[in-house]
Amino acid sequence: MAVPPPSDRVRLRRYHERGAHDPSVLHAIIDAIPLCSVGYVFDGQPYVTPTLHWREGDHIYWHGSSASRMLRAVEDTPVCLTVSITDGIVLARAGFHHSINYRSVMMLGTARKVDDAEEKESRLRTFVESMFPGRWDLLRPPTGQEIKATTVMTMPIDEASAKIRQGPPGDDEEDYELPIWAGVIPVRTQILDPVPDPRNIEGVPMPDHVTRFRMG
């Protein structure tokens, strides 16, 4: 599939080697972690709200309470969704060259509300299933009121760029002879042992989708 050239708004100006507009690179980062930051403008003031997201094909989705100020503010307005995963802290021999290893994607677009109740339920099903395969059918089914109280937003991933940094520090050549410890402190998301709800029915088994959950 031909990929259109990036718009001027997402084309990377500096560090071109860190940029990517390849859908497979974008999708891998978007799918690696279900958390993003939504940027929007309300009364001239920018806001950034952390939220959960998921992807279906070339669209990104996010959701929240229908009473949410954020979701009411973003409908049919320009938004920015940024996914960012920290992979390490980079310590160099000069303060100036300290850095972060990371994978991030910035997506620009106009947020559209998913109006159709059937589509909305289908998107929410995909959301739960993408994090916890097999869970949706185990759950108490959603009521019409719950679907109504949930707003699902979407936009196409068609104006987006990925930025990635990895590897050791990049110091000035003459600084490599200095006796200063440099390197990378790798960081990642650690999943700890699941904590069952004390009110679980006795003997109810912990599903595989809980023990197998990973992110980052």
Added chain:
Amino acid sequence: MAVPPPSDRVRLRRYHERGAHDPSVLHAIIDAIPLCSVGYVFDGQPYVTPTLHWREGDHIYWHGSSASRMLRAVEDTPVCLTVSITDGIVLARAGFHHSINYRSVMMLGTARKVDDAEEKESRLRTFVESMFPGRWDLLRPPTGQEIKATTVMTMPIDEASAKIRQGPPGDDEEDYELPIWAGVIPVRTQILDPVPDPRNIEGVPMPDHVTRFRMG
């Protein structure tokens, strides 16, 4: 110290029990992780850029290349800085009650550039020292050109709110009798073994500020 009442823009409308405007609560979350998302507006389009931040007293600071579009765009304009730490994924008995355990702070304000070179260097020193105590004096000192090529931004933390969710899922009372596994999958930032730069001088010791580094 008397804390002024929250502005209408950061006052929490829903889930009041999750909100806090107490500086000690705000500062603890801001200090727990050096990564935030900066929201700003350029040509009517919101952008969200992940960046490193640090705090000195009741001001938040962030920095970047003086060539950065983001930093040039935010000077003397309204911005939003959001810090968010994910503590767990909350699995309920109904899709509607699934949630995230988290600690987050949203700060609104007008970004001001730190112009004075001496102040700028002092702020950058605090930044490095806040992450790696004792490191600044071990480093090759910054050059005037490096200080010039670095932009430091700041704003007061005076219009901000914290949101925190913790604990087990909150299901509908009648759903607790269903044989569905519910609970929390705790997540946290894991620090892995530091990876020394292959170009380190042989025998240079790994400093305590590397082995002791923690975040989240």
